[in-house]
Amino acid sequence: MRHRHLLSPITFRGVTLPNRMIMGSMHLGFEALPDAWSRLAEFYTERARGGIGLIVTGGVAPNQQGRFGPDGTVLTSEAELPGHRLITQAVHAQGGRIIMQILHCGRYSRMKDIVAPSAIRAPINSQAPRELSDAEIVQTIADYAECARLAVLAGYDGVEVMASEGYLINEFLALRTNKRTDRWGGDLHGRMRFLVEIVRAVRAALGEAAMMSVRLSMVDLVEDGLAAEEVVAVARAIEAEGCDLINSGIGWHEARVPTIAHTVPQGAWSWATARVKAAVGIPVAASNRIKTPDLAESLIAEGQCDLVSMARPLLADPAFAAKVAAGEPDSINACIGCNQGCLDPIFSGGAATCLVNPRAGREGEFMSRPPCETQRVAVVGGGPAGMACALDAARRGHDVTLFDAAPELGGQFILARAVPGKEEYLATPSYYAQALKQAGVTLRLGHAATAAELLPFARIVLATGIRPRRLDLPGADHPKVVGYEDILSGRQRAGARVAIMGSGGIGFDTALYLVGEDFEADFNAEWGIDRAFTGRGGLAEPVAPPPPRRAVTMLQRKADRPGAGLGKTTGWIHKAHLQRHHVDMLAGVTYRFIDDAGLHVTINGEDRLIEADTVVVCIGQEPRDDLAEELKAQGRHVHLIGGARDASRLDALAAFEEGTRLGLAL
Known part of the structure; x- marks a missing residue:
């Protein structure tokens, strides 16, 4: 059997999952919608119908302070159970299994009164948190336990404790955010006390029948994050307290290293998971940029993990697991890692869907019915x-x-x-x-x-x-003027000096192509990732690329920063990559004419010549x-x-x- 490891069953707490595929937790942004609960039920039902072994919900806060924002989902009382029961009953009706993730956002929360182990503002949040008191920490641990108890009452098969991505528990673990000198800080024993006591309390609240997963940061990718041996020590500590599964988390949201965009090689983080897998006796799931059955199968077969956790691939194709089981993996509608339908809207306050599957998150809205008349x-x-x-x-x-x-x-x-x-x-x-x-x-x-x-x-x-829109400019018919389609299709090759007119998505794609044509970047070297994990956070000094063999200048008429219209979660990656390769980006440009010398422009009232052998036109398009x-x-x-x-x-x-x-x- 082609995917025998991936399709082999696994048992947790007496519950046998039919395969090793998990739908990992993903925030969907439905909370503010009037039909949020029914929409979530439809969403998870379709994934359960599609044969996924286990579903992990988006994060649910254990108290009011832990919410993403004013509309964030919270589970603190039995009055909030009916909505959750819609989800669990629907999933169980399909024979699926689902656990609820408990997530306290800590200093990433958009609430007014945010809290953290120490009063250190996150670079991605305008608000500074206040430091939790000892009594508040003890109460928060009790809140986690109560949330877990309520989750079982709601019908969930267990819970996942979120201890990754820079949220509250991760903040306690890392020196970067924990400067405390009391029993909740200091050495690793003190810094991991919060997580250990949460796991102990949650295990007791769940009882012996319900499953507990902990999503643990395998590598923080931030300065003063956990060291390699600390990650292993934490994993062993939560195993000792009754954790059934360790699910991989990779990087903090504030990390300046891409972790899930299409620029990240598939399976790029399996080495970090394998390090923990080798140190514990409970199952470990790998995650992030695992999108094909073949890759998932090889990771399990090679002993790098026991299960694979996929979120966006299940947005793209809810029948992912069923197609693998049917021996039809080539019919999967694959996630392309674009983030345009899922993460970009989420980080802009919207709801998630999927570029290649518009039904995702709107299953009840996109219904297929036979036509009244075949035509x-x-x-x-x-x-x-x-x-x-x-x-x-x-x-x-x-x-x-x-x-x-x-x-x-x-x-x-x-x-x-x-x-x-x-x-x-x-x-x-x-x-x-x-x-x-x-x-x-x-x-x-x-x-x-x-x-x-x-x-x-x-x-x-x-x-x-x-x-492509035609260029209306003196010199537009010059031989050095080409369209982006000619460059990207390979019909024409650019010269040593290139001016790109336009800094939208196509302009950036063209620049990335021209840089990549002469130099194939090494992902780990470029972003300063230390796979040997010799320093804290798994970071190393980025390796500078060699001097460029081609000079590229991007220009745009708008005075905005070039790339302002790119995707919220991917644009910064593209800009950083091009800047490392010395691509100039100019804004507020008035184009004047093109001649043998290059592109003549005016910037801030000053006439300038952009010397160019090739001028690539990316100025928009027409129907x-x-x-x-x-x-x-x-x-x-x-x-x-x-x-x-x-x-x-x-x-x-x-x-x-x-x-x-x-x-x-x-």
Whole structure:
């Protein structure tokens, strides 16, 4: 069997899980929504139906101070049980198992009166915490125990104690945030007392039947974080107090090291988990950037972990585990690590969904029903919007033909394969190619549809995407001027000096490509990660890249900081990478003209020459809607979706959602 280790059962406290796959805890941001509990129940039910071995909920605070913010979920009394029971009953009805994560945010909370072991402000929070008193610490431990007791009453199969990512318990463990001199600070014994007593109290509150997991930071990735031997000592201490499973946490939220974005190599943190796995006798789960069954299988087979914890891959495909069990891992709709639908909205105060699966978090909203009448449907364009629309329309029973002038599916996604770190974006068109075939969609690739060809179709969907906006500037026809598509597709190679006009997402992708074309970065070296774990926090001095062989300058008209519109959780990574490679970023630019010398601009009233052998144009895009006008002139009704309808920005998140909604509505 291809994934025999991954599919082997494992038993905790008399409960046998059918496989080694966990849906890890992930904050979904539903709390402020009027239908939050039913929405959560639908979300977790679909994952349970999809065969995942164990679900861990998003964090639930044990007291009011521990909440994410005013709308944060808390479990402190039996009056709050009905909502939780909606979730547990729904999951159990599908034969699933679910445990509730108990999370006190500490100095990361957005509440007014925030607390921490010491009064040290987090760099990602504008508020400074106050120091907890001894009595408050004792009460907080009791709050954890009471929260665990209530979780069992709510029907959960156990709890997970969150002791990672820089939240309250992690703050007690690390010298970075714990400057106390009383019994809760000082040496490791004092600093881990808070966690040890929480685990002891929670174990007693759970009784012998319920499961307890602790999400422990395997490597903090911050200065004055835990040392390697301290992580092991803490793991052994919680094992001795009755912990059943240690789940891996990687890095603090304030760490300046990426941990889960697409730029992080898959399985990049398994070494940290393996170190703890070798030191304890209870099962240990690996997490972060584990998104394929093959990788998960190899980690377990090699003894680096006992289980794998995946969150975003279960957003992308709730049937992940069932497809592995059915021997169909290639049919999984893979997470591409973009963060655009999940983490970016969460950190901006929104609710999570998924770019490649718009149903995620909105399962009750995206319902597929047979159409009143089966029709012949033409979808023109094989980018995100077109693929999504064609697939859902065909699955509902329509006779669908998808046309695309390109020889392969994907649209703008195809360009991503050239961008370092985005290679896995190609998993999405690969998934759709297989899914469309299974759904019976007729594919006409490498064929530009004409209005005459579309006459026999009852419904016409135009998802023809965008074309790059033409440059209107003296010298725009100079031989050194090229479009970003020419560079990213490899049709043209840039010279030694490059000016990129535009600092949006495409401009950054182009710069990343040009830097990566001449130098393949080593992730650990670039970000200062010490896999030998010889210093605190697992950090080392970053290794500077060699002098660049190509001078790259990015420019934009807006006075904002370049990259201001990039993803909240990934933009800083791209900017830091380009800055290390000496890419100049200029804002508030007025473009004047292009000649043999390069790009002439004005910045702050001063005329400047950006010497360039190549000028790459990334100044936006326009709808590719010519066919729409021709069809409308013939009196045909057309549905315009994706970039063909609105090309104001390249937005795959909106395109997939728009295509899905139309496919379900036709």
